Amino acid sequence: DGGITQSPKYLFRKEGQNVTLSCEQNLNHDAMYWYRQDPGQGLRLIYYSQIVNDFQKGDIAEGYSVSREKKESFPLTVTSAQKNPTAFYLCASSRTGGSNQPQHFGDGTRLSIL
Amino acid sequence: GQQVMQIPQYQHVQEGEDFTTYCNSSTTLSNIQWYKQRPGGHPVFLIQLVKSGEVKKQKRLTFQFGEAKKNSSLHITATQTTDVGTYFCAGNDFNKFYFGSGTKLNVKP
Numbered sequence: 001d002g003g004i005t006q007s008p009k010y011l012f013r014k015e016g017q018n019v020t021l022s023c024e025q026n027l028n029h030d031a032m033y034w035y036r037q038d039p040g041q042g043l044r045l046i047y048y049s050q051i052v053n054d055f056q057k058g059d060i061a062e063g064y065s066v067s068r069e070k071k072e073s074f075p076l077t078v079t080s081a082q083k084n085p086t087a088f089y090l091c092a093s094s095r096t097g098g099s100n101q102p103q104h105f106g107d108g109t110r111l112s113i114l
Numbered sequence: 115g116q117q118v119m120q121i122p123q124y125q126h127v128q129e130g131e132d133f134t135t136y137c138n139s140s141t142t143l144s145n146i147q148w149y150k151q152r153p154g155g156h157p158v159f160l161i162q163l164v165k166s167g168e169v170k171k172q173k174r175l176t177f178q179f180g181e182a183k184k185n186s187s188l189h190i191t192a193t194q195t196t197d198v199g200t201y202f203c204a205g206n207d208f209n210k211f212y213f214g215s216g217t218k219l220n221v222k223p
Contacts, residue, residue, distance in 0.1 A: 035213075040123070042202060042213040043157070058210075090156060099144050099206040102159035 120214030
């Protein structure tokens with residue numbers, strides 16, 4: 001089945017530690033996105049990528065980094081500079097980066113601070 | 115900056131009652147999408163509206179896009195327990211999506 005796989009499902013981070021969240025898609029989609037969801041809030045865009053080897057900052061990129069070396073993969077690193085990283089992180093993809101494309105979401109990674 | 119406001123934040127209804135959630139944008143949108151997120155799950159795309167004044171139906175769900183393309187609504191007729199979840203709108207201003215904060219629907223059997 002085609003889809004988006006996020007791993008791990010739960011992740012714990014120690015203070016001062018960088019952690020990387022994995023996102024893989026086999027939908028052959030060009031565009032990929034990372035969102036952060038806090039309780040009772042909507043989705044806030046962290047980073048997005050419309051093609052391989054290119055990505056753009058979203059609304060809350062500070063303290064995060066990404067790479068897009070392969071079409072299928074868009075990992076997100078939560079750095080120690082992100083002071084409030086506890087949240088639910090969702091990865092999404094769309095066929096192209098166009099504004100009329102629906103986004104397909106993974107099951108998410110829940111990150112907590114130890 | 116761009117904002118998409120969604121109300122209400124929560125709605126509790128008795129099974130069989132109707133439900134409506136509203137989205138309002140500060141600027142004109144190129145299109146608006148609606149997503150549903152079940153408890154513990156991820157958002158799932160429901161529909162996209164593009165034209166001014168557009169109305170689309172999916173069984174008991176009716177979606178509307180305002181004439182000015184600044185607001186939208188989702189109406190569920192005769193709710194069922196399977197409708198439980200959070201409904202998000204996502205407005206696109208020709209460049210990026212802006213998700214509303216969502217309306218969490220609880221349906222009491």
